[in-house]
Amino acid sequence: MMRKLRMPKIVPDYKNREKIILRDFLALERTTLANERTLFAYIRTSLYLILGGIAFLKMESLQTIQWLAYLSFGISFLMIVYGLIRYFKLKRKLQKFYDEDSMKPFEEEQKEEGE
Numbered sequence: 001m002m003r004k005l006r007m008p009k010i011v012p013d014y015k016n017r018e019k020i021i022l023r024d025f026l027a028l029e030r031t032t033l034a035n036e037r038t039l040f041a042y043i044r045t046s047l048y049l050i051l052g053g054i055a056f057l058k059m060e061s062l063q064t065i066q067w068l069a070y071l072s073f074g075i076s077f078l079m080i081v082y083g084l085i086r087y088f089k090l091k092r093k094l095q096k097f098y099d100e101d102s103m104k105p106f107e108e109e110q111k112e113e114g115e
Contacts, residue, residue, distance in 0.1 A: 028097050035090045042083025049076035 053072035056062055 028094060032091075032094055035087060035094070039083050039087040042079055042086075046076040046080040046083070049073070049079070 049072045053069040053076065056069035056072065057066065
């Protein structure tokens with residue numbers, strides 16, 4: 001049976017013990033949007049590296065450094081994988097704050113203010 005290798009935790013997981021307020025909810029939304037922007041930056045950089053690699057392959061005068069094109073493809077692949085891992089890791093951490101139990105106090109507060 002294979003065991004999953006985990007990195008040791010330096011800091012324990014944060015547990016929310018207070019009622020979530022609008023300011024905290026908006027901070028979570030900003031963090032989620034920043035996480036998405038970062039993923040898109042990794043994708044964009046990866047695509048630029050692929051384009052650069054294709055350019056190196058197509059230029060006949062640069063045949064001596066053709067290995068640079070393949071290195072560019074490899075780095076591009078690693079960047080997209082690393083970006084996806086980071087995205088889903090942070091998304092999973094943020095999901096703890098978005099679950100129904102932590103959002104109920106915020107929704108109740110909004111109903112009270114609306115009345």
